[in-house]
Amino acid sequence: MQNPKIALVHDWLTTFGGAEQCLEAIYSLFPSPIFTLLYDPDFIRESPYGDHPINASFLQSFPFAHRLWRHYFPFYPLAIENLDLSAYDVILSSSHAVAKGVLTHPNQLHICYCYTPMRYAWDLYHFYLSRSQVKSKFKRIIAKFFLHKIRSWDINSANRPDHFIAISHFVAKRIEKIYGRKSEVIYPPVNTNTFQLEQNKENFFLTASRLVPYKRIDLIVDTFKELPHLKLVVIGDGPEMAAIRAKAGKNVELLGYQPLSALQHYMKTAKAFLFAAEEDFGIVPVEAQACGTPVIAFGRGGSLETVVHNTTGILYFEQTVKSLREAILAFEGSRDKFDPKVIREHAEKFSLERFRMEYSQFVQTKIAEFKSGYYNR
DSSP: OOSOOEEEEESOBSSOSHHHHHHHHHHHHSOOOEEESOBOHHHHHTSTTTTSOEEEOGGGGSTTHHHHGGGGGGGHHHHHHTSOOTTOSEEEEEESSSGGGOOOOTTOEEEEEESOSOGGGTTTHHHHHHHSSOOSHHHHHHHHHHHHHHHHHHHHTTTSSSEEEESSHHHHHHHHHHHOOOOEEOOOOBOGGGSOOOOOOOSOEEEEOOOOGGGOHHHHHHHHHTOTTSOEEEEOOSTTHHHHHHHOOTTEEEEESOOHHHHHHHHHHOSEEEEOSOOSSOHHHHHHHHTTOOEEEESSTTHHHHOOBTTTEEEEOSSSHHHHHHHHHHHHTSGGGOOHHHHHHHHGGGBHHHHHHHHHHHHHHHHHHHHHHHHTO
């Protein structure tokens, strides 16, 4: 294993989110063949690895795979295990679902960058079922059956990686609780250079997210019903859009999907960014802080590691309208104490450059250790 052959494994490549941002950073360090369950050709063409072949599982040939991929989740374990990685020495998986479960042999090193054990099968299981579009009793029984099977597979495959890297201490605790495995913590890369400091703020609050249930944009919009004198701007689109539009009052502006340039403008000029989800890390609140914008965030999950209470933002500790309203009013009464320069400096602790250094050092160290053991057998 003088010059190890490396392969990258990612769950799926259909949209750009935080996990794909991490994969791009990993690819920039270790440009290698990518294996995945399935991909959207349009997404790949716009990605940094668009000129390189993507190795997809048999799910790629399923009808409308890149649009209906969520419906094929019962096939995920079988599909990921059918990816042939036998020709590679080092496997770097990027996993929030099943990528960690690829099959490897004893002469391969597998390092998993884990965003979370799959949340819809574990800690968000009941939440997803209660908010799902599956209304019939029979279909819900089927969904519960397959989620049970996937949980069993998830536990059985937890010993396949040689090393876990968690994206936060919050996720490291979940990995230990569910998988019984220890993990190193390396925070995800946030391209803080893309979001510029702005000290002159305008008179509106901002939230930006995919409009899916667990992001709790509905909670933020409901809160502003009780704060009609304050303005909220919402950026993002998704399956919850119709329900959120129905809730929104005159003081809420729904902009839908916006390009990066527009998001940057609103993040720089908002007086505060609102965040209501219990996230594993949460890249968007760090991007807001990179603009010198304070963050009012739900005080659980990754927000406890990215937002400094009363310095870079305000934390509230109940996912309720009352708790969020009180946090917003507390911010309104103390806006002058939040220094945009201090907030920006804090955000730089999560930079892309820091991620590249820490991730590269970890992988190179584990490869060296593996080589040493390999040649001393």
